């Protein structure tokens with residue numbers, strides 16, 4: 001596949017030879033989503049799936065040089081930073097990216113410890129320094145442990161931190177112990193208002209306006225059960241309807257709508273079938289047509305095509 005035709009993204013992270021995280025895992029994930037990934041190395045880690053031996057940090061000057069060389073031929077619009085040695089290095093990387101790729105959407109996935117338990121950051125001072133950098137990013141994606149370590153919810157600096165406005169925050173649920181893994185995204189709405197949505201691995205992007213809540217829940221020391229309580233308190237019905245019933249009570253989620261043909265109104269003219277881009281509408285002339293729901297991509301093209309208003313969203 002010619003990568004010139006693909007979307008480009010850059011990951012700046014550690015090399016993990018076991019490919020469970022870092023550059024290798026990022027590039028694999030990008031490939032999966034049809035994105036051509038390029039990489040800059042921040043640490044030549046020595047580890048396998050069970051054991052972390054050493055990080056072997058790459059000097060920040062070398063990281064900057066890697067970025068400069070890539071910038072000679074690429075202009076990345078999406079950049080993800082992962083493992084970094086300290087707040088100083090993180091800040092230098094961010095500034096370099098802003099200089100080289102000014103249009104880039106910049107994500108930091110904070111790595112506080114390896115999966116096998118090696119702690120990259122320990123002290124409160126380190127956490128405070130990292131916390132002060134967050135407004136320089138577009139999106140920060142901590143799991144619950146990283147969220148707690150950074151003290152986003154409880155830090156003394158929380159009054160200056162405007163989560164959702166200064167930067168978006170995706171609180172990942174992947175390290176939780178429950179059966180379901182729910183992520184929570186806090187972001188700024190189109191009109192500047194604070195917004196919050198749930199993202200569930202089962203239903204990959206639940207972006208229902210009915211699930212918007214204020215971001216105040218960030219400013220508490222969230223743990224898993226409190227996150228659960230927030231879900232229950234503010235939008236449990238909507239959440240459960242989306243995930244289990246695949247329905248949107250507010251009728252706001254296009255993906256959860258079902259497009260149907262009213263057999264009593266349908267005259268069998270075939271116009272809708274000719275407009276369907278995926279041939280999901282079948283039938284015989286002058287008999288009621290039907291939509292094959294397994295093929296329908298809910299594009300809505302047929303809705304306006306029926307001269308007899310026989311097609312509806314339910």
Ligand code: SF4
Pocket residue numbers: 259275276277278279280281291295296297298299300301302303
């Ligand atoms: S919504 Fe789109 S894909 Fe589904 S039946 Fe109508 S035209 Fe076809």
Ligand code: SF4
Pocket residue numbers: 261265266267268269270271272273288289305306307308309310311
């Ligand atoms: S366009 Fe309307 S009337 Fe014609 S086949 Fe489709 S649903 Fe039936």
